[in-house]
């Protein structure tokens with residue numbers, strides 16, 4: 001199949017860039033393989049759809065503003081044996097978002113809460129969901145600034161049009177009165193409308209300390225826990241363990257790499 005100026009023009013008008021780029025090569029290939037016209041068309045249509053989906057996912061991931069590239073595939077579940085891998089993979093299918101449910105990832109520092117939150121967020125982006133990442137402090141600041149500039153409605157509207165919002169590190173820093181109220185209003189806005197993934201180092205019983213207000217924290221927990229999957233991650237800091245292991249490896253220069261892998265499994269099994 002040769003280039004056809006008129007066809008090129010129509011494909012541009014129809015915004016089918018993959019058809020435009022591929023039809024010559026695919027046409028030749030199909031002719032060589034003796035494929036029918038429908039197969040030729042199907043092949044092009046599949047490529048166009050795949051490219052559109054990839055671009056959409058990449059755009060949504062960009063717009064989500066994740067602070068790092070973390071994937072489920074890079075998460076070492078053997079390091080946290082008490083974490084139910086099946087449950088996490090089930091959550092990655094994003095059905096909780098369809099049901100407007102939320103996730104709380106709770107556990108001490110370094111166990112992979114942010115990693116898992118980002119990985120679930122990126123998965124949601126790939127499945128066509130609009131996602132936004134905030135740290136709890138960043139979110140409180142965004143609201144404080146918006147309030148000063150009278151843009152709160154714009155921020156609310158943006159939040160309302162997301163399918164999933166990540167609020168990372170709730171509890172690391174106690175919130176002032178204004179910040180606590182802003183976050184409370186935000187959680188109220190999202191209630192039964194936008195799914196949330198909240199990561200926290202504190203159990204719910206200590207949330208009043210973050211918010212500095214028993215009633216506010218109580219009302220918030222009430223809303224958040226209504227439709228929530230609480231995923232507790234127990235264990236030691238992954239970073240700390242990794243650096244300890246690196247230290248150990250240096251101390252034992254004859255250790256074979258396979259043995260290190262074996263070590264990791266033994267350690268996690270004995271936890």
Ligand code: ADP
Pocket residue numbers: 070074075076077079080107108109110111112113114115116199238239
């Ligand atoms: P948290 O948010 O719980 O404090 P992070 O998710 O920031 O912990 O994890 C700290 C670092 O360790 C990150 O670079 C993360 O990718 C890595 N990490 C933590 N747990 C795991 C794990 N089970 N498998 C692979 N990497 C991990």
Ligand code: MG
Pocket residue numbers: 113114115168169199
């Ligand atoms: Mg974190």
